[in-house]
């Protein structure tokens with residue numbers, strides 16, 4: 001027995017039953033390539049809506065649905081799970097883990113969920129409040145549920161753990177990570193027995209602050225190798241250091257290793273975090289472990305001295321590639337930092353790397369070691385000067401998964417350009433409970449409300465597909481989109497690429513040259529990756545979750561209207577050649593109207609109100625109080641009209657059930673009222689502009705400014 005079990009064998013031999021989509025990236029290689037070819041270049045133009053299922057949350061949907069034996073298992077925002085007849089869209093069962101609403105602000109980037117795992121008749125998924133849940137796949141009944149966050153990891157209000165990534169299963173062990181490095185967190189992954197939920201091993205990705213054993217699988221490598229790459233007294237010893245594994249965990253049966261994509265530093269500011277010393281292992285790294293024990297095998301660090309939120313969490317893919325005349329089994333990786341890496345899957349040896357998007361922080365990689373050749377100006381925490389970085393904190397590529405077609409030999413990356421102004425927090429590192437704690441000046445990371453500043457920034461916002469040839473480490477061609485933050489990509493044996501876009505369209509492209517062969521108006525922004533499968537009727541379907549959200553519209557707010565205005569109507573849509581569904585229901589896409597604000601505000605309080613807003617509110621309600629249409633735009637909120645009404649929501653938690661936490665333990669009533677004064681000021685400054693932006697046939701606001 002090789003320990004794989006029937007499900008492990010089924011996933012390893014996924015191409016023997018291509019109608020299923022049994023694990024996050026379809027196969028353990030996570031290539032997101034399906035050999036199905038009923039739908040192909042010659043007939044995709046006839047693709048029709050087969051069914052749609054409206055969801056119960058109107059927020060960002062990032063899930064990859066699984067399909068096993070004709071049943072789809074989809075996770076949606078607020079960590080909910082649905083089992084659906086994959087041919088008809090009929091709901092079989094649903095499960096709501098009842099994540100408390102006040103948890104939303106413990107995570108940086110929307111209460112999303114990226115997907116489930118399937119093993120031996122059970123489906124597994126993580127919840128935003130840190131649980132891992134196993135359900136009976138047939139009935140949806142709870143089998144077990146565990147808290148994945150050990151009590152000793154929760155060290156006060158500055159530390160935060162949320163779970164939104166999809167679990168992966170290796171040899172009967174469910175492996176799950178978490179997020180939280182923007183607040184304060186020490187990253188780790190845990191492996192649980194798939195049958196019982198019993199903890200098997202745990203691996204921390206950054207050292208114990210006292211260099212003491214955690215009694216975890218990571219003890220020896222952290223104490224002997226990683227600790228020496230951190231300063232013993234930096235802010236990391238209080239903030240956790242970061243390194244959260246919030247998305248990619250991959251098991252490779254060929255090398256028999258589990259790969260972790262490790263996240264950014266906490267706090268971001270390297271000078272404060274580690275006194276400007278050391279590479280800070282294992283931040284920004286791929287780490288390879290043994291699946292049975294969690295024992296360290298190798299690591300490759302892509303971003304030493306991280307200070308840009310350059311996570312290596314992005315999807316890890318294994319491919320067999322011809323390299324210098326021999327076929328090698330390699331990892332290909334396009335992390336946030338903008339470089340495309342090829343790494344030996346067995347040993348972690350760096351083979352080559354080249355930037356897949358424009359980058360200004362490094363001039364290239366050392367050809368021997370793969371270490372970035374830094375632009376000294378990019379090391380803003382060491383220079384003390386502001387840095388306009390490309391990629392910025394959202395990366396050249398974020399969670400939206402890339403795909404590889406073995407037929408074309410190309411990797412298709414949902415690439416983007418979203419610059420970020422990195423500025424140091426003045427006067428040393430000052431953390432705030434219940435807030436992002438980056439060691440950055442939160443006032444300055446925002447865009448000033450001047451048309452010139454905004455136009456310059458918006459001009460730099462881009463999104464496209466890059467078709468990357470890993471054999472030559474060069475771009476083959478590209479498909480330009482209207483703006484950043486588009487969905488993940490699916491490649492198929494029909495020589496097609498499928499992708500949903502931020503502008504609410506779902507597209508099929510020719511995988512050989514990028515020609516646009518099909519599009520469908522899905523009415524809301526799409527950020528999730530599509531999947532394809534056979535229904536019980538043996539027909540090929542392509543399905544995707546629709547729903548605009550995630551960090552781009554949340555934090556960039558009005559600036560994130562790059563692909564147009566969208567009002568959220570979250571649903572799952574599925575297509576087939578025979579699709580006979582009724583069209584999507586007609587809906588009102590106008591969204592809220594600006595409401596004339598109270599004329600008076602106290603201009604002595606608005607500066608502090610801006611600071612409090614940027615510190616506590618901007619990450620969800622939008623930079624400088626301009627919303628993007630997902631969460632309430634506070635400039636037009638009824639609750640800013642009276643001090644008590646505003647305090648009821650912000651201080652006393654009147655809306656906690658809807659995801660708005662109470663902030664009376666992090667701000668006093670005066671500070672909360674300062675925010676209200678600032679919001680009234682912003683409403684007055686922008687009211688006429690927002691009214692004018694709606695003076696068009698559709699009545700929909702045009703892109704800022």
Ligand SMILES: O=C(O)c1cc(C(=O)O)c2c(n1)C(=O)C(=O)c1cc(C(=O)O)[nH]c1-2
Nearest residue numbers: 109112179180181182244246263394550551
């Ligand atoms: O450092 C972290 O722990 C962490 C967690 C998460 C998350 O859990 O979603 C994101 C990020 N970082 C992050 O940097 C990021 O760009 C991001 C985007 C998203 C999203 O779902 O839109 N999540 C996250």
Ligand SMILES: [Ca+2]
Nearest residue numbers: 181182264309
């Ligand atoms: Ca992060």
